[in-house]
Amino acid sequence: MIIIGERINTSRKPMAQAVEERNTAFIQEDAKKQEAAGASFIDVNCGTRLKTELEDFLWLMDVIQEVVSIPLCLDSPDPKVLAAGLSRAKLRPLINSITLEPDRFEVVGPLVAGDAADVVALCMDGTGIPRTTEKVVDNARRLVGQLEGLGVKRASIYLDPMIQPVSTDTEMGLVALASIETIMTTLPGVHTTCGLSNVSYGLPERFLVNRHFLTCAMVKGLDSAIIDPLDRKIMTSIFTTEMVLGRDEYCEAYIDAVREGRIEP
């Protein structure tokens, strides 16, 4: 699994405070822990810092890049922040995100043109969030087509099916799962990714829903997720599911994780 570590986000209070106080040690410690726990990218998001987002974002990038050897996932609603971040990145980053919304595609598309970066592509267009498998997959095809038109390779594209809460419509889990399966089989070469918190919105014991959905999605081919790699329960589901799905030779990663106490029984 390609894990996009989601912890450095100022919607989390300790992170907002650390950014406010320019607490370099706190941010660096967190980033190092995410790398050690298996993250492939470290997401950077300070979108809640409306007035100072650009300055804060570049500061965060600098302090994180000092201490990790994995690339960043540049996560902002503001394309100007993404553009500045792309110039500042030491390693080829993942841009989070592009959509088919004309406003968004026009300004984020040029950033990734010529395969300049990996990109999270949310399967939505100007008509809003899709609620059927057909619409998600249609959006995915159009995104891949338009991105390929800009010279972006399939291996650089992370399609996000935009899972909706099962509490509002019990079909939404199936829609996301069928979308992932169809995308992975009909658009070979791309990645699929998703955040997990949306699926469980409005339900009790949300982490249970998140981790079971993640296992189900991995069965359907999901090969990336935006998660907290320090959450031992989610990581336990990833280690265990990978093994059950034959992706852990000699069961080595699972057995090592148990031995090292990284599994939450």
Add this chain to the structure above:
Amino acid sequence: MIIIGERINTSRKPMAQAVEERNTAFIQEDAKKQEAAGASFIDVNCGTRLKTELEDFLWLMDVIQEVVSIPLCLDSPDPKVLAAGLSRAKLRPLINSITLEPDRFEVVGPLVAGDAADVVALCMDGTGIPRTTEKVVDNARRLVGQLEGLGVKRASIYLDPMIQPVSTDTEMGLVALASIETIMTTLPGVHTTCGLSNVSYGLPERFLVNRHFLTCAMVKGLDSAIIDPLDRKIMTSIFTTEMVLGRDEYCEAYIDAVREGRIEP
């Protein structure tokens, strides 16, 4: 999910003791709890009681049938025990099990002929336990063909893909999952079932492997499992996975289970 409650098995020491002492209250209490926890069948197995199996089996059936309103799963290596149990059953039982082994098919087949009972059909023949999807599915087809030849309806057949430990061959999880999917899509109308303990043989924290495999198998269409319905962790995986897969209208069963403390967070 069709849950076959596995607790009343004399390979469990407290059960062996209860049978030895003819402890009616202990057995009845356990059976009632399994029914309350959602079991559709109560498995009865006293195969370890070699010398007294038949007598013990009929005693167990009598005491269980006094207190539950769900059918039994008659589970014995000895076809004579199955035959006697079938005559003693108050409700149409599930016979556990038949295989393609000529010795076994010849003696268990007549018990279920004419759709006289539901039957667990292990996907193995005289050549042993299958280790490829092709072989499992081929055995499944032959079992269904031969059972249909005896007048058994597909809805009465519970095919068990005979999951093998991933610790001895990491492909074994995938073989079982692909087998379940192929059986459920190419032999419409049948059920699939399985025990879980085999998949995790030789690994640490086995219950983690069992519950993650169960979720994966449910994604592939598994609609029955031989489990301990009093194991809240396994039941948590069932409730949560059913909901994520759109099989829990209004998320009602999940929310009720949380409210009633039947979920292990």
